[in-house]
Amino acid sequence: MGENVDGTEPDRHAVVESCSFCSCIVSYQFYECYWHESDLDKEIQHFFFHQQCTDCADLSKKESLCEFCEHLRLGHLVRCGMYGDWLKRRFNIDDPEGASWGITVSFGKLQDIRQRAEHCESCCIILQTMKSEHCKLDDSFYFRLHPLDRSDEFDFYIDCKGDRLAGVLRSLNLAERFDLQRLQPPLRVDWLQVRAWLEGCNKEHGAECNPGSLQSAPPGFRLIDTEKGFVVVAPPHPCTYAALSYVWGVTADSYVRATKSTMEELETEGYLFNHPLPATIQDAICACSHLKIRYLWVDRLCIVQDDEATKDAQINAMGAIYRHSSLTLVDLEGLDMNHGLPGVTEDRYTVPTIYQTQGMCLRTVQTSYDNLVRRSKWCSRGWTFQEAMFSPKMLLFTNTGVFYECPGYDEAFQEDRFVLERREGRRFCFSAFDYGDLLSEFTGRTLTFDSDILKAISGILHWRYGSEHYFGIPFCEFPRGMLWYPSSERNVARTQEAGSMFPSWSWSSVIGKVQLPYLWYHPILSGVWVIPSTGIEKAPVHIIRPHTERREWDEAAIIRGLEVVLAWKKGCFLGRLPPMLNVNTTWRQYSDMIRSKWASLDHLIEEALGLNEIDFDRMFPSFAQGTLHPGSLLTHTQSVRVQGIELLEKEKAELHTTSGNLAIERDFIDMNWEWLSDNFSKNPDLCFDVLALSFMDEQNYSFIGSAPQNMQKYWYDSDGDTLRWDLHDPKSDFVTFKANVMVVETKDGVSRRIGIAKCYLQAWVSVSPEIRSFILV
Structure with missing residues (x-):
């Protein structure tokens, strides 16, 4: 990058001191050096805002900019200030790799930005991208310009922040010719990239990601043969299969499902290829084809819904079914089973806006993975809670792109490079849940049928506690589990329908989120508590015994x-x-x-x-x-x-x-x-x-x-x-x-x-x- 040095040092300082716009800098950081505006190096300010630059002179000639943006020279800040050689020489830095670089600028009050945006292309772009509809006119906005972590050579952020979260712009590829296609997320799933994620996980990670095939299948365990399009009894030898996690929604009864009367049809080769299926299930079959996974488990088609004994056995085995799947496909944004998996057979419809200004190519940034999960209907459902907790590897489909999460990686992988905020750690980690945390998270979710409350958590309880739990309370957690309390006064009693029972002493008796005392709360049983048998035998099933986890007299x-x-x-x-x-x-x-x-x-x-x-x-x-x-x-x-x-x-x-x-x-x-x-x-x-x-x-x-x-x-x-x-x-x-x-x-x-x-x-x-x-x- 080239720059011209004009004027003596005293002259340059005088120019900066007499410039009202230079005070817009709030702070500046480069490598291990950090300044606030009051003691900012005048030479750096002059280089940023006043020194003529041959490389950047023509960047904004054809654009309509306000005085503020002409002074700011955003393109020059990025091209020469962030990635140029002048600052490296200024601080005698030979290898600035990993250097922390950033400049925080006061962009003015909202009313001023709106006035400037009427005639300024750069102000107009920033105004369009920041969420200002709920802000006051005298609210001040700041943006921070800094390199993008994990970036290519020319990536950076412009974070626009006011009193409230405003918005983020990010640019890409400041080479002479912009590669606009690289800015856009693919309209269809990049299966080559997804397969690379899976192959890397299979090679690099151990049993936590790859626990092996399901060795002891529950009675009546069935799978979809995605190559031949029909439901089959799972092969007697261990087989590789994917599982689907999705929201049933209100369209649940409009398509075929596994019942005693439909199983003969479903087990006919080619049936699923020749009859309409919910879009999400159809796309899941297609995804398995792309990923070379022959078998797929979908509850709707693989559990005989009106065979109560078999159904209960498979519900209790949910932990094993999802735990031993080679991959769980998640429809993260669907409200029902007709939503489909975005990008599989239909183009994604979330297309970010792309802007060009001052020699840069900018685009709006998609919401974060955390926000996508937290705001999703899928994340609010009781059944999907245990599915997420058990699945070692998940491929989550959204209109933003696909995300891949497994225990072997510290963070989720994503198709779109420009998704806001990667988080540290996995979004789902079953082993981290204490019983109280698990109960609070689960009861904070909703169910289509409130009477399913105990069924929807039975897989988790069986996986962690075996058969030693009673109406949602594990025997080993009994003293603490009996101290549950509603987290809101709005909690109401759960209606007991035919075939369901929710005793008043169990947390399952109320609708809504419940909590337990803190983990360090160690109550000691004060009486004899007995769980009676449900059969004809006269002996109690279980006497609750102390489980203090104190093996020594500390x-x-x-x-x-x-x-x-x-x-x-x-x-x-x-x-x-x-x-x-x-x-x-x-x-x-x-x-x-x-x-x-x-x-x-x-x-x-x-x-x-x-x-x-x-x-x-x-x-x-x-x-x-x-x-x-x-x-x-x-x-x-x-x-x-x-x-x-x-x-x-x-x-x-x-x-x-x-x-x-x-x-x-x-x-x-x-x-x-x-x-x-x-x-x-x-x-x-x-x-x-x-x-x-x-x-x-x-x-x-x-x-x-x-x-x-x-x-x-x-x-x-x-x-x-x-x-x-x-x-x-x-x-x-x-x-x-x-x-x-x-x-x-x-x-x-x-x-x-x-x-x-x-x-x-x-x-x-x-x-x-x-x-x-x-x-x-």
């Missing part, structure tokens, strides 16, 4: 062990208290006793609960008589009868019980407390109980040397020392214990959840709770 386990011991001594557990604990001693001596007698926290809890001495016939006579309701959950735990309620300020309430008043912490979202209070006065025959669900510990921050406030909520040993988080550190935080409780309405021998709350363990003990049996439905 600091946290000891505190929770002390919690169990203190509650046990207060009569909160059914098991017989060992004589060694029936003493008043120091915290350290209690700790030594716990370590010496029990191998782990789980062993301690099991003995406190008396799980090895359960008399089921005595605890649950209704169970012994075989009179249980569907969806029942049996519990033998402490409870108190509620006779009235008084609502207090700051999310507090006082329950009037037969043994005194119980102060609890209430949650406005989880329970309609006003409704509960009104019902006591209007319906004196209603029976409400408060059941102990679990106990938990809380750390209370303490100042060094300070005494605990509200002495009644803390615990003291024989020396009068307050229980602290670290038994060996007298300056560590104080510890309190609380009881998590469930308010239930009991009628005709069964109880239904009203809501959950919590109270201090001392307060719970003070109302003399009794251990009783309940059947929750």
Whole structure:
């Protein structure tokens, strides 16, 4: 790049200082050098805006530009300022590869830009591209000019930003002749590029991307033979297949689907080639042909929809089906199955506008991959959640282009180079989901049929927990899972239709997003909880046992062990208290006793609960008589009868019980407390109980040397020392214990959840709770 140096240094500085437009620079960065406008090198400013340049002199001669843009010389900034040699020489940089370059310019207020745009081509381009319809006239706009990461030699951004996200322009190829075709995304899928992605993944990545073929197929597992156009029973040997993830939508019943009556037709060779199919399924078959994948799994055509036994088996096996697919094809933007996969058999209809100004070729930038996913109908659906979580490799079809995502790459690949913001990390990562996060994400989605809520998550639960879950709550997550609460007051009860059951104690009983306490929340079971059998056998299917994941007596386990011991001594557990604990001693001596007698926290809890001495016939006579309701959950735990309620300020309430008043912490979202209070006065025959669900510990921050406030909520040993988080550190935080409780309405021998709350363990003990049996439905 060539430039002319004109004038002495003092003259150049004088020109810059007298120029009102040069103050438009907000900041400038090159390599490791960074300036704000106040101390910007005048020589650099002069080079940017005033020095004559033979290479750029003719760039804008034929264009109509305002004074601001004539001074800005955007084409010169890019050609000579960003990619020229002058700055390299100025800073003695031999190899600026990886250098950070950028200039932030104040482009003026919206009203000024609009006035300039009437006669200025560059202002008009920027005004058209930035989203200014909701901005105020006096809002200021800035743009930042910087190289495009992962770029070709002449790529860069112009980010136009105001108080709100405005828009982005990006240019390409500042060579003498513009290659406009390179600016446009292809109208059809670039299958050569897609195959290169897949081949690279297959060669470079391990089992995380390529877990192998499905070894144990569910009963009735079928696939579409894309070469011969019909549905076949999956070959007995492991085979390679793709899977389709899409939105069924309202057109679901207008096309053929697999039923007992249609299977004979679907299994006729060529049938799918000779009969109309939804566009998305038709395009998926075509995509498999391009990718040389013979078999395709599509739920609509491969699951016999009216064979309930086979259907349930395949729904439970969704994890394995998607996990072992060679590729999942995703219709990301479709609202129904007629949308098709953009770019497969029909041209994409999203064509970005291309502009030319000051020797540059500019185009609007497509929205980011993250935004495409987040805003899609596909991402809002419950069924597609598990499909995305299980799929190791996904090819997502959009009008912007196709995206490829797999665990082996840190970010998604894309056809269109000019898609805004690549994100760090995968968009979908099943292994990263804690049960609480998984539940929150899943319940925030929608289903065409609300009654499908448990079916739509069963694949995930079976994959992660096997058969050890009950109405959406895994056995190992039971203490925390029972503490679910709606995230919004708009949540409503889910209607129980024929063949479906949503017990009140399960999160599946409400429509809308639900949440669990934080992951560090470690509640300890406070009673015996039994999941009854659904058959004729009289033995319970499962006794919920502690799963604290504390295999050793570390600091946290000891505190929770002390919690169990203190509650046990207060009569909160059914098991017989060992004589060694029936003493008043120091915290350290209690700790030594716990370590010496029990191998782990789980062993301690099991003995406190008396799980090895359960008399089921005595605890649950209704169970012994075989009179249980569907969806029942049996519990033998402490409870108190509620006779009235008084609502207090700051999310507090006082329950009037037969043994005194119980102060609890209430949650406005989880329970309609006003409704509960009104019902006591209007319906004196209603029976409400408060059941102990679990106990938990809380750390209370303490100042060094300070005494605990509200002495009644803390615990003291024989020396009068307050229980602290670290038994060996007298300056560590104080510890309190609380009881998590469930308010239930009991009628005709069964109880239904009203809501959950919590109270201090001392307060719970003070109302003399009794251990009783309940059947929750």
